[in-house]
Amino acid sequence: MKHPLHVTSEIGELQTVLLHRPGHEVENLTPDYLGRLLFDDIPYLPIIQKEHDYFAQTLRNRGVEVLYLTTLVTEALHTEEIREKFVDDILSESKITGEGVYRNLKEYLLSFPTKEMVEKIMAGVRKSEIPVSKKQHLYEMLEDHYPFYLDPMPNLYFTRDPAATIGNGLTINRMREEARRRESLFMTYVIKYHPRFANHDIPIWFNRDYEFPMEGGDELVLSKDTIAIGISARTAAKAIERFALNLFKRQQEIKRVVAVEIPKSRAFMHLDTVFTMVDYDKFTIHPAIQGPEGNMNIFILEKGKDEETLKITRKTNLLETLKEVLGLKEIALIPCGGGDDIAGPREQWNDGSNTLAIAPGVVVTYDRNYVSNQLLRENGVEVIEVLSSELARGRGGPRCMSMPLVRKDI
Template sequence: MKYPVHITSEIGELKTVILHRPGKEVENLTPEYLKRLLFDDIPFLPAIQKEHDYFANALRNRGVEVLYLTTLMEEALNSNEIREKFVDQILTESKSNINGAWKNLRAYLLSGSTKELVEKVMSGVLKTDIPSEKKIHLYELMSDHYPFYLDPMPNLYFTRDPAAAIGNGVSINRMQERARKRESIFMDYIMNYHPRFANHQIPKWFTRDNRFAMEGGDQLVLSKDTLAIGVSARTSPQAIEQLAIQLFKYQDQFTKVLVVEIPKSRAFMHLDTVFTMVDHNKFTIHPAIQGPDGNMRIFTLEKGEQENRVKITEGNNFSEALKAVLNLDEIILIPCGGGDPIASAREQWNDGSNTLAISPGVVITYDRNYVSNEVLRNHGIEVIEVQSSELSRGRGGPRCMSMPIYREDI
C-alpha cells in the first residue's frame, strides 16, 4: 500500500477497517442517563461483545484487515509527552475542572499503563473510582449526585461517525451532540502519532475544531470524483460547504459534492441510515425520505470561479442526480422492507438500509432485517447476515460500526 488511507468508493473491495469492540462504557449506562448518552436501551455486555466478534470475523473471513480503535490508540500514545497532552485535552474538553477534580483525575488517569488509560477514558471515570482520602477539598467531597467525573462513551462502537476516509485523506469530524464530541479525539491522535499514519502527512479535509458539525454517517464516497453528504440533524450545510472548499482547493480527484437533505429525526439520524450503495448501480433506500415522484432537496457543489467559493446547482430528483454524478443510464433503488409500510418502518428502526459493502454486490447486514435482506437477494446482492439483538440497541447498523480506511479502486 502506497498510502495507509485510500477510499475512492463505497463498494470497492474492502481491505482495512477500524472497529471498536464494545467495552465497559456500555455497562456504565443507566436508565436515568440514557438520553444524555444517546441510547434508548442498555445492551448486555457479554452478548454485544459476542455479536461484535461475529461481525469482525465475518469481515476477516472475506480477507479484510480489522484494526481496533483501542489498540491503535495505545500505540499512538507512545511517549509520556503525548500521554500527558492527551489527558489534558480530555480533561479540558470534558470540563472536568468544574468540580475541582482536575488534579486527582489527571493523576488517576496517568497512574497505570497506556492500555488502562485508554480504557478509563473510554469507559468513563466514576466518582467512586477516586478514593475518598484523595479528595482534599470540601467541594470534592460534597459534589453533586451525578456519578461520573468523566462520562462514558458508549457510542464508540459506531466508528463511522467521528472520522471518515475520503480519497487519501480524512475528515476528523466535529460531532453534533455533547455525548459524542470527544470521540473524534482518538482518530486525531491516531493520525498524528501512530507509526502507521504519522509519517505520511495524511491530509485533513475537515478538522474537529471547526465551528460547524459534521458526522461520518452522512459522508458517502460514491465514486473517485464524487462525495455525497447528507444535511441531517447531525451535519450542517455550513460544514459541508467548508469541506467541499478544502477538497477542491487541495486535491484534484474529487470534483463534485452531492448534498442531500434528509428529515431531521432520530429514525433518520444520518444519510447512511436511509441510503447506502451496494453495487455499481444499486442502492438501498428508505422510501420515506422521498417526496412525490422521488423529489427531495438536492444540491451539487463544484469548484467555484473565485477562491474559497463553490458553484451550486440545485435539483430535486434523487435518482436523476445520482445518475448524473455517476454517469449511469439507470440506477436501482432497493426499498427498505420491500416498501411495505410496516416492514419498512420496523426494519428502518433497526437499520435495514444501513449496509456495509465489502465488494461490489456483497454486503453485511443485520440478521433481524430479514425482509430487507430478502429483497436485496432478489436484486442479485450477496447478503452476509450478522447477529444483532444487542448491537442494534445502539441505533446503528454494520456501516455505522465500521470505518473503512482502505478499499481497492473499482
C-alpha cells in the first residue's frame, strides 16, 4: 500500500481528505455556554449536515476520496483493550477526577457499541443521562447547574486544526483552548491503531504533549521545501521553534519555516483565515493583517549550526518574502472583499480568505463571499462554491473543514 500521508504543497491535486460531519455535539450548544465552547451562534443541525454533505459531495465529484473522522476512530478502536484505554484518556483529559463519577462515566460509555460510543464522546454526556442514584458525592449534587459531565465538541468539523499533514508526516497538535484540547486525541489513536496508518512509519513532527500550542489552521505547506506558520492567537512562537527543530532533525527535504505574525484576535484566528494559497503564484489575503506599506513581522527559520539551534532571519514584507522562498518573480495577492472597507471585513468574517485549493488554480469557497469569489475568477482562478448559511456560524471555511491526507506533487 502506498504511504497514507503525502502533502508537499497547498495546491497539488487533492486525492484524500479527512472530514467530520457535524453531529449532535452542535445541538448541545446553548446560549449560556457558547463562549466556553468557542461558538458565536447555534447552527441548525439538519441544515448544517445538509450543507456539509454538499461540501463532501463537491469534493467527491472532483475525484477526491473523502474519509470521515468518526469512521476512522471507530475502526481504530478495534479491541476492548484499545476502547478502554481511549475512554480512560478522554476522561482524564476531560478532568473527570471524582472516583465515583469517573467509574460511572467509564461504565456508561463502554456500554455502547464502538461507533455509538465515539459519537457520544463527541456529542458530550449530559448529567441527566446518569441516574441520580449514581451521584455519590456532595460536590456532584452541588454542581448540577452545569448540564454536562463531558463537554460536547462542536468544533470537530474543523478537522484542519487538531492535526495537519506535512510531507509524509504529521503534526498532532496541542490546541490552545481547553474546549478543543481533546480533539487531537482522536488522531493519536487513528495513527497508532487504524490499519490504514498503523503499519507505516509516520513521523510526528510536533506532538500534543508539548506545553505550548500550535494549530493546523496556522500551518501552510507552501512548497516541498517551505512551510509557513502563523504566530497567532492559537499558535505560540515557542511551538513553532520546537516544530522547526524536530523537522530539520528528522528529514532533509523541507529547508525552511516561515513564521508570520498576525493580529491576535477572534476574527483573525489562524493564518488561513486571512491568507491562503490558490495557485502557483496567487494568494488570497485580508489586507488588514499588513501594516503601513505592507510591513509585517516575518521570520525565516532554517537549520542552525547543530541540531538544537536555528538560524533566524527577520523580514518585513510578505510579498517580497514569498517571492524569495518560492523563487518567483511575480506574485498576486488577491484581497478579500476586493479590499473594500465594508465588503473586506464582512467577507473575511465569513471566511472569504479561507479557500481550499483542490488543484492549482481551483478552489472551493463559501457561496456567500460573492465579492471575493468574483475577484478570484477575474484573476483566473476556478471557483467552486458550496452552501454556507449554517456552516459559517462556526467561524471557519472550506480549508478549516478539511484535513488533506494526500495530494499529488506539483
